[in-house]
Amino acid sequence: MTRRTIYGPVPSWRFGRSLGIDVIVAPKTCSFDCIYCQLGKTINKIAEPSPNLCIDENDVLRDLEDYLLQIDLKSIDVITFSGCGEPTLNLNLKAIAKAIRKELPDFPFVILTNSSTLNIDSVRDALQEFDIVCVKLDAASDELFRRINRPANDVPSINGVLEGIKRFKEEFSGELRVQSMFLKTTYNFSNMNEEELSKLIEAVADIDPDVVQLCTPYRPASENFVMQASPGELIAICKKFRNYFARSRIWVFGLHDKRDVIVKWRDKSALEQKALSLLRRRPCRIVDISNALGINYSKAKFIADLLVEKGFAEMKFSNGEMFLRVKLPIC
Ligand code: SF4
Known part of the structure; x- marks a missing residue:
């Protein structure tokens, strides 16, 4: 049987062993086409949830049933909705999350979103099903946002995106995390220079999330002109965030790393x-x-x-x- 919607557990530096739920599947569909995306170029670039993305709870439950025969559940730390694009573009997200929660009630549910759809009521409603919502924010100026994230035409401006995040925060009782990806480019633009970094830090401070995750593209990026921040640069950025956040609320890639934990499978066939x-x-x-x-x-x-x-x-x-x-x- 070919499973399309369940994968992993994948080693995540933030969450440990993460059982992945992909509600988008092939081809890559996203409202962004980030220059650092590890999935390569966006094939379907759309700004809003679409009925054309037809993965539903029955598809995921079918895959889950097969998966649970093979995995030792002690090898999973967290259930993460992420995959071949932006999960909030699937109109069935809420129904899928509810259905899986019934099967796996004891795990924290996490979703990684690029934040572009949080101004849509039904999306914010679906996100209430999760324990941890991790929103992306790489720039606070519209020009840099467009250069790094390359949003679809109808995605709101960065101010609209920030409004969506803040509105969601008011409604959400779970843990809100902001993840920022710090990078430089051979084209001489970056979100690490003083001006852009100050704007970004102020925007994140204004959101006041529970956790801030500072990352850099350590996997191969979509564009060759993307350059990683060095560990020293990430630490310097972390120090600036410390003006607003306690140390325990800032997670830095390279300092926090939960990747190296072994997963146990009941069925070791089909490894390829x-x-x-x-x-x-x-x-x-x-x-x-x-x-x-x-x-x-x-x-x-x-x-x-x-x-x-x-x-x-x-x-x-x-x-x-x-x-x-x-x-x-x-x-
Ligand atoms: S939002 Fe995520 S999936 Fe979409 S292009 Fe950016 S990094 Fe890739």
Whole structure:
């Protein structure tokens, strides 16, 4: 059986072993086309939830039933809605979250959203089903927002996006996190220069989330002109956030890392497909595959080599580490 909507558990630096729910699936559909996206270029760029995205609760429950036969649930820390695009574009999001919650009531539910749809009432309503909502904010000036996130035409301006986030915060009783991706480019624009960084920090402080996640694109990015922030630069940025947030509310990529935890599977067959399903949602290091599949490093390396040999995947060196990623078309 081919599972389309459930993948992982994937090793996440923020959440540990994360069982992924993909309510978008192939092809990549998003309201943004971020220059650093690990999924490559956006194929369907749409601004609002669409009836054309037809994954519903029955599709996900069918996949979940099959998945639960194979995985040891002790190997999952969290259920995360994320995948081949922006999950809030699926009109069935609320029904899907409710249905899975019935099956897996004991896990925290997390969703990663790019924030562009939070001005839509039905989206904010669907997000109430989650325990942790992680919203993206990479820039607070409209020009830089457009250069980094490359939103669809009908996505609101950055001020509209910020209004949506603040409105959601007023209505939401769970944990709100803001994630910002810090980067430089060979085209000389960046969200790390003093002016843009100050605006961004003030905007995040105005939102006043429970947690701020400071990240940098450590996996291969959609555009070659994207450059990662160094650990020292991230720490300097963190210090500036400290003017507004207590240390415990700031998570910095590289300092917090929950990735290296091993997953236990009841069924160790079809490792190649499991690895491929993982890679369709994110490029991985060999050690990530080893941990996610609960196998030793050399076995993971063997599977990686096999996928490369068969033409399904390729090795890509990014920011000092070697990643395996699926070959296009992705998702
Ligand atoms: S990083 Fe997220 S929001 Fe940006 S294009 Fe990729 S999937 Fe969409």
